[in-house]
Amino acid sequence: MSSSLSGSCQCAVMAEFNRPLRIHEYPLPKELAPGELLIEVELAGICGTDVHLHKGQLDVPLPLIMGHETVGRVAALGDSDTKDWLGRPLAVGDRVAFTVGRPCGKCRYCRVYRLPSRCLHRQAYGVNTPCDKPPHLLGGYGQYQFLHADTAVFKLPDDLPSEAVVGAGCALVTALHGFERMKMHSAESVVVQGAGPVGLAALVCAQEAGARPAIVIGGPRDRLENCRRFGADLTIDIEEMPDAEARRKIVLDATGGLGADVVVECVGMPQAVVEGWELCRDGGKYLVLGHYGDAGPALLNPHLITRKELTVLGSWGSEPQHWTVALELLRTCRDRYPFHELITHRFGLERVNEALDAVARWETSKAVVLPNG
C-alpha cells in the first residue's frame, strides 16, 4: 500500500455527553505526509477515564472518537523510511502501540522545565482531538486511526501479546512515571490505596522497585484477588474492613509499627488522601497518582505535612520513555504480572455503548473494543 489511500471506515463518535455513541463513517485520509501513519485498530481498551469523558466530567471538545489505549497494525505509511520511536523501521503490517499525548516541544514546560507531560498545548488522541475535521480518525474507537508524524510509536515484539499492552493500558505508564518521580528505594514498605487498574499498575511498579512488603487496600474481592496474583504480600478489603482505624492498625503491624515508607493513592477520592497521610510513617512519601479527575477538595491538615515531614507528590500522564520500560516489562514478566489475562470483556464496535456501561458498573477487569471484529 502506498501513501495514496482510498475508502472509508467506521468509527464510534461521541457527539453529545451522556448520549449513546453512534457509528459514523469517515473517509480514510487520501494521502499521508512523511512520518504520518494509518493504523488498523486491533484492540481499543476502554479506560475508566472514557466513562468520565462520556459523562461530561472533563471539558473535552465534541464530536470525539474516544479511545487512547490502542494496539493496531500499520496499514499505510506516508514515507517508506519511517521509524518507530526507538529507531526501528516500520512497515505495513507491523503491530504497534503509541503514546496518547503529543507535547508541542516548544512551550515553557516542554523546554525550560523539561516537563512535557504538562505541555501547554498537549494533544491527546481520543481526549482533546475532535473528529469533525480531517483527518477525523484521531481515537481508538474506530476501524482505523490516523497518527501524526510526531507521535511516539512503538513496534511491538512478536513475543508481546496485544492483550498485555491493552490490559496494562495507560495505567502502567502513568504509574511508572509516578514512581520515577518518587524515587522509591528497594526494601521500602509500600501501601497502594486502590485495587483498580491504576492500583494494580502501582503494585507492579512497587514490586519492581523492591517493595517489602507491598500492601493493597481496596476492593472488590476479585480485584484484590488480581492484586495477590500480581504479587501483593497483603491485601486489605475495604468492604470487610470498613473502619479506617482498623486498616491502619494492620498497616502498622506489617510495617514495623509506625507506618509505611511509601503510600500510593490510586483511588481518585479525596477522602483517600486523608486516610493515606495517616498510613505514612513520619518522613514517608505519599504519591497522589489517582486524582486525574477533579473530585473536589478534602479537609486536609497541613500540620501533618510539617510534623510528619511528609513528601507528597503527584504525577500526570507519561513520557515515551515510560512506554519503553512498560513494553519491556510486559514482554519479560508475563508470568509474574499477567496483564494479558485481565481482559474480561470484548465488544464489537457496534456494542461500544454496552462496553462503556460495563466499565461504568465496575463489572470488568478490563474491557476492550475490537473495531474490526
Next chain:
Amino acid sequence: MSSSLSGSCQCAVMAEFNRPLRIHEYPLPKELAPGELLIEVELAGICGTDVHLHKGQLDVPLPLIMGHETVGRVAALGDSDTKDWLGRPLAVGDRVAFTVGRPCGKCRYCRVYRLPSRCLHRQAYGVNTPCDKPPHLLGGYGQYQFLHADTAVFKLPDDLPSEAVVGAGCALVTALHGFERMKMHSAESVVVQGAGPVGLAALVCAQEAGARPAIVIGGPRDRLENCRRFGADLTIDIEEMPDAEARRKIVLDATGGLGADVVVECVGMPQAVVEGWELCRDGGKYLVLGHYGDAGPALLNPHLITRKELTVLGSWGSEPQHWTVALELLRTCRDRYPFHELITHRFGLERVNEALDAVARWETSKAVVLPNG
C-alpha cells in the same frame, strides 16, 4: 568552678496556662556528672511558639521554664575534659549555644529511619521538660540552665555576637533543615509566604541556595522592610494587596508566567497552603515549614497535586548539623543578613510577662529576656 556547686538562681516558671509566669528560686545542681554543663544565661530569645505554649495550644507538661533560644556562658562542667559537638574543648566562661532537642538515639526514627527530628522520645528544653524535679533548670527563662551530657553544644566564636544567634533563633536551623530536605537548585524562583522570623530565615536559605528571584508575600510593612534588607528581590504586602489573585499575577509576572519553581509556607495558617499551591508552577515544589502548631485543616484539592505534578514536603525541627551551618552563616554573612539587628525588645527576667505580651501582639522583630540583667 569545680563540679561541686552551691547556691540558687531565679527562673520564670509557667505553672498554669494563660496565667502570668512567676519568678521562682531553684537550687543549682549540687554536682554535675561527666558531660553535664551549667550555663549562665546571657540572652533568652522569645519564640512565637512560646506564646502558643503559654496559651496552652500545645500539650506540654507543667510547671515549665520556657525558653529554647538561648545563649550563655559555661558556669560549670561535670568534667574538665568536656568538648562541644564539633570536638572543641569547653571551659568555664566559654560562650555557647545548643540545640533544643535531645533525641533518644534508640528508637526506630533515630536508628532505622535516620530521622532524629522525629524521635519518639525527644526531649526539648523549654518545651517538654518540666521543672518540678531536679535538675529543674531546663529552660532559658532563668539565670542558669542545666544541660544534659548528650546535648549538642556549640562554642561560639568571638566574631559571632550572641545577638545574631538569638536574632536568628530556632527559625534559621528549622529553615535550613527544610531546604536540605527540599534540595532546591540554584536559579530557581522562590516565593516565601510569610515575613515573620521563619519567613525571614527561609528567605535567607533561599538566597543561599541561589534563588532567582526571591519573593516574599507577607506583612506588616516593617517585616517586609526587614525582608528587603535581607535581600528579597520583591515583596508583596498582603495588607496593600488583600486579593490572592492579584498577588498571584505579580508572582506569575516575576517568574516567567507559569508560577514559581519553589514556594515556602511560613505562615502557619492552613489557608496559606491553598494560595501557595496556586503560586507553584506545574512540577514545582512546596515546602510546608510554618505549620508547627496544629491550626486545623483546610479544603485542599488533591487533584492539584496530580495535575500540577507538585512535590509538597514538610520539615520538623532540626539536627545539630544545621547548627553548624547556621552559626557559620551568621558569622560570615553579618552584613548580608543582619540578624543581630533584629532584636527590638529587651526585658529583665521579672518583666518576662510583658515580653510574652509584646511578642503576642506582633510588636517585636525579636524580643529577648536578659535573666542576669
Next chain:
Amino acid sequence: MSSSLSGSCQCAVMAEFNRPLRIHEYPLPKELAPGELLIEVELAGICGTDVHLHKGQLDVPLPLIMGHETVGRVAALGDSDTKDWLGRPLAVGDRVAFTVGRPCGKCRYCRVYRLPSRCLHRQAYGVNTPCDKPPHLLGGYGQYQFLHADTAVFKLPDDLPSEAVVGAGCALVTALHGFERMKMHSAESVVVQGAGPVGLAALVCAQEAGARPAIVIGGPRDRLENCRRFGADLTIDIEEMPDAEARRKIVLDATGGLGADVVVECVGMPQAVVEGWELCRDGGKYLVLGHYGDAGPALLNPHLITRKELTVLGSWGSEPQHWTVALELLRTCRDRYPFHELITHRFGLERVNEALDAVARWETSKAVVLPNG
C-alpha cells in the same frame, strides 16, 4: 546465667602475618557492664578479607582474633534489660548477628558528615581489635565473643537460618550500602563485574532494585552458576571469553547498543575499572564496590568521565540500617536468593588454617568455622 562469669574459652589467634594461627585459651570476662554481651559463637564466616589480613596486606594490630561474620547465641548479658538494635529484648540463648563496625559517634564523620562508615575512630571486631588485653574475645574465630554495649546487635528470627546470614556475610550489607548511595532506578540495565561473594550480593541488590537485565561478568564456572541460580539474566565467563572487547559487544547487544545504565565493580582489580567504564553508556553510573584492599592504581582516563558524563561512586562498609534490610531480605527471599546453600566448607576451630587456605585458593563458595563443634 548472671553477669558474673567464670571459666575460659579457646580462640584462634593470629600472632604474626603469614604464620599459622594458633589456638589460645583466654579467660571469659569476669563481669559484664550494662549493655555488654557475651556470645557463644555458632558460625564464624571466613571472609576473603581475612585472607588479606593474614597475608599482612592491611595494617592491623596483632595479636588478633579474626572473624567478622559471626552468628552466635547470647551466653551472658551485663544487664537483663538489654535490647537489640531494633528494641527487642535480648535473653540468654537468643541467636544474634551484629555489625562488625562500631563508630565513635563523636568525630566529624559521625556527626557533621553523617557518614559513620568513615568514622575516624571506628573499631571493627576481628579487624583492628587486638586480643592481648581484656576483654580479649573480640573476633569470631573463638568459642565466645565479647560485645561492647554500643554494638548493633540483631536478634535473629526463628525462620532465618544462621547459614543464610553467614552465607551472605559482610558482602550483602556492603552491597546494600553501595546501592543505597547509587540510587538505582528500576528497569535500569546492570552489569556486575565479578562473581564472588560481593558480586553475588550486588546481583541480589540489583535485582531487588528492578535491574532489567542483570548481567554478571566473571568466573569461575561454578560461581557463575550460582549467579544464575540467584537470578542473573545473563552471565559472561571471562575464562571462555578472555577478550574484553568481545565481552563489551555482548553487553552492548543486551542493553540497547550503547552500554549498561549501571556497572558495579566487585573484582578488586584496578584493571576491571578500565573495562567497566567502557561498559557504561554515556550518562551511566559506575559503582566501585570491590576495592576494599589497595591493589594499586590503574591508567584511567578522566576524559571518559567528562565525555561520557559518568557518575563513578564508591561505598565503604555499612550501617546498622543495612543489616535490618539484609536480614529481612534473607528471611523472606530464601527461595529466590539461597544464600544458605552457599556454605560449601565447614571446619572446627583447630582446622582454621585449612579453612583460610581453602578460601585463599578460591575452592569455596563460603567457608565457615564452627568453634564449638
Next chain:
Amino acid sequence: MSSSLSGSCQCAVMAEFNRPLRIHEYPLPKELAPGELLIEVELAGICGTDVHLHKGQLDVPLPLIMGHETVGRVAALGDSDTKDWLGRPLAVGDRVAFTVGRPCGKCRYCRVYRLPSRCLHRQAYGVNTPCDKPPHLLGGYGQYQFLHADTAVFKLPDDLPSEAVVGAGCALVTALHGFERMKMHSAESVVVQGAGPVGLAALVCAQEAGARPAIVIGGPRDRLENCRRFGADLTIDIEEMPDAEARRKIVLDATGGLGADVVVECVGMPQAVVEGWELCRDGGKYLVLGHYGDAGPALLNPHLITRKELTVLGSWGSEPQHWTVALELLRTCRDRYPFHELITHRFGLERVNEALDAVARWETSKAVVLPNG
C-alpha cells in the same frame, strides 16, 4: 529584509590544521526556509578549544569556520513569525545568542536517556560543521552566520551587554550543566582546580549554589586576581606553592580538617584529578569539568573511590535550559560577576591568527574577533 537575500561575506577558514586561517568570501544564502536565520556577527569569542581544534587535537572535518561563542544581530529570517527558544518573537535587528550544539532529537541519547548533550548525531557550529558546502556560514569567525531552524536562539535583553555573554562564553553554560548534575547543597565547601574560563565559571556556579568557602587553586596571578574579584574566599597560587601537599594543607585548614565537600576539576590535565581526589573529604563529590580534550590517562587508584566513598562525575556541553539560567545570571549579577570586563583583546577578522596565538600563549583573559569591525 525579506527571506530573499543576495551578496556575500568574509569568513576566516581553517583549511588545514596548524596553518594560518585564511579569509574566504562565501555567498550569503539565497533563501531562508521557515525558522532559519541569518545573523550578522557582532562578537565572536575565541575559546581555548579553538586552539586545540587548530592544532588538530580533535578530529574535526575541514574546511571549517570556527567560532562557537557568538553574539550577533538578526539580519534575515526565513519566516516573519519566528520565535526564540523562550517563545519571544524575533525580528531583524534583534541581538541574539544561541547554543552551539544541535542534538538530533531522535537517537537513543536524545530520547530514551534524555541526555541530548551526548546525542549521537550532534551538530556543533564551528566545530563539526564544514563550510565547503552551502550554507557555508556555520561558525562565528565570519561576518555572517547561518542558523538552522532547530537552533536554540535567545534574544538578548537590552540590559545585558554582548561583552558579558561572550566574556562568559561556553564555559558558563558548561559549568551550570555540571553543577546541575552534581546537585551541590548550600554551605558546602568547594575547591575549584583551575583559574581559567572554566574555573572562573565553576567558581560562579559554586557561589550561586551557596559554597562556603569557595577556594580556587590555579594561576597565573592575574587569573587568580579575577577569581577574587568574582568572589573567591581563598586562592592558592600554584606557582607560589608548587607542592601539592602544601596546597592540601591549606585546603584542609579551610574546610574543617578533612577535605572539601566538593572539588571541581577545571584544568584539563589528568594529574589534576590525582591531586583533586586527595582534596576531597571522605563522602565528597568530585566533578570532572575540564577534560573536554583527551589528555590521556593518569595513574588513578580506584581504592580511593571505595575507601573515601567518593562521587566522581562528569558533564559534557550543555542544554538550552542552561542558557536561560546563564543569561539571567549575567543580566542580574553584573556587579558580582563582571564577565563583561574580562575581554582583554579585540581583533578584526583579518587578525584572527594573531588572536588564536594570543589565546594559545595564555596572554588573554578573553579574546574576541569583531568580524564587522
